[in-house]
Amino acid sequence: MGLDGIFSKIAKFKRKAFLPITAQGDSGPLDSKFSGIPFLEEGEKWPVCPNCKKPMQLFLQLNLDEAKKQTKQDCGSGLFQLFYCTSDTEPRCDTVCDGNVPEGTCELVRVIIPKGKPQNIVVPKLEPNQIKPVKITGWMEVEEFPSGTEIQELNLDEKIAEDYELIEKIDDENNTIQQKDKLGGWPFWIQSPWLLECKKCGKPMQLFFQLCSQAIPEASLDYFFCDGIGYIFQCPQHKEEVVFFYQES
Numbered sequence: 077m078g079l080d081g082i083f084s085k086i087a088k089f090k091r092k093a094f095l096p097i098t099a100q101g102d103s104g105p106l107d108s109k110f111s112g113i114p115f116l117e118e119g120e121k122w123p124v125c126p127n128c129k130k131p132m133q134l135f136l137q138l139n140l141d142e143a144k145k146q147t148k149q150d151c152g153s154g155l156f157q158l159f160y161c162t163s164d165t166e167p168r169c170d171t172v173c174d175g176n177v178p179e180g181t182c183e184l185v186r187v188i189i190p191k192g193k194p195q196n197i198v199v200p201k202l203e204p205n206q207i208k209p210v211k212i213t214g215w216m217e218v219e220e221f222p223s224g225t226e227i228q229e230l231n232l233d234e235k236i237a238e239d240y241e242l243i244e245k246i247d248d249e250n251n252t253i254q255q256k257d258k259l260g261g262w263p264f265w266i267q268s269p270w271l272l273e274c275k276k277c278g279k280p281m282q283l284f285f286q287l288c289s290q291a292i293p294e295a296s297l298d299y300f301f302c303d304g305i306g307y308i309f310q311c312p313q314h315k316e317e318v319v320f321f322y323q324e325s
């Protein structure tokens with residue numbers, strides 16, 4: 077069975093993923109970016125880590141309405157924001173607060189509907205090394221199929237999941253899953269796949285954004301998961317339900 081044969085069997089799991097097209101430097105407070113100046117409401121202070129009280133770094137802000145216009149994918153409305161504590165004072169918040177799991181507390185991950193005029197913000201001094209802003213200017217569309225392991229672990233299809241030969245073939249030959257920053261698609265797992273359920277409805281959440289820490293050297297997002305990948309998952313129904321976690325090798 078060739079590649080086409082395999083993909084025809086798992087065609088229904090095909091997802092579009094979008095790789096960000098980026099440029100160095102910051103953009104407006106409502107724009108999509110890695111690091112830089114986020115949108116904060118009037119009177120809102122720069123988010124600090126609940127543990128060490130130091131300012132957290134903006135890892136990612138996505139303008140969801142803009143992304144929807146550009147990709148035709150519905151990932152909700154408003155702004156997605158992920159702030160994360162990168163302080164390296166021992167013991168690190170990342171360790172103490174279980175930053176690698178969805179329940180981690182050294183982060184702020186949210187979808188907000190921006191109201192009012194953006195504030196004039198000065199980025200606080202961020203430690204240990206401040207991420208340089210990189211703006212997202214567009215998206216490149218690719219197609220992805222899940223791994224055999226993912227099909228099995230998530231029991232996406234009972235028949236296929238029981239066909240061990242096919243599962244093995246998919247794992248061997250499916251190299252469509254991008255190990256890059258991307259919006260949507262299938263996760264490139266470093267360890268085994270995780271099944272995450274929405275707190276509101278209990279349904280499985282899906283990959284919303286994959287954050288490869290070294291994918292954008294200008295941003296030098298090489299923090300605790302420097303040899304790993306960060307995952308932001310979202311409920312397909314409740315698009316404000318988002319979680320962040322990471323895996324490392």
Ligand SMILES: [Zn+2]
Nearest residue numbers: 125128161169
């Ligand atoms: Zn902290």
Ligand SMILES: [Zn+2]
Nearest residue numbers: 274277311314
């Ligand atoms: Zn839900």
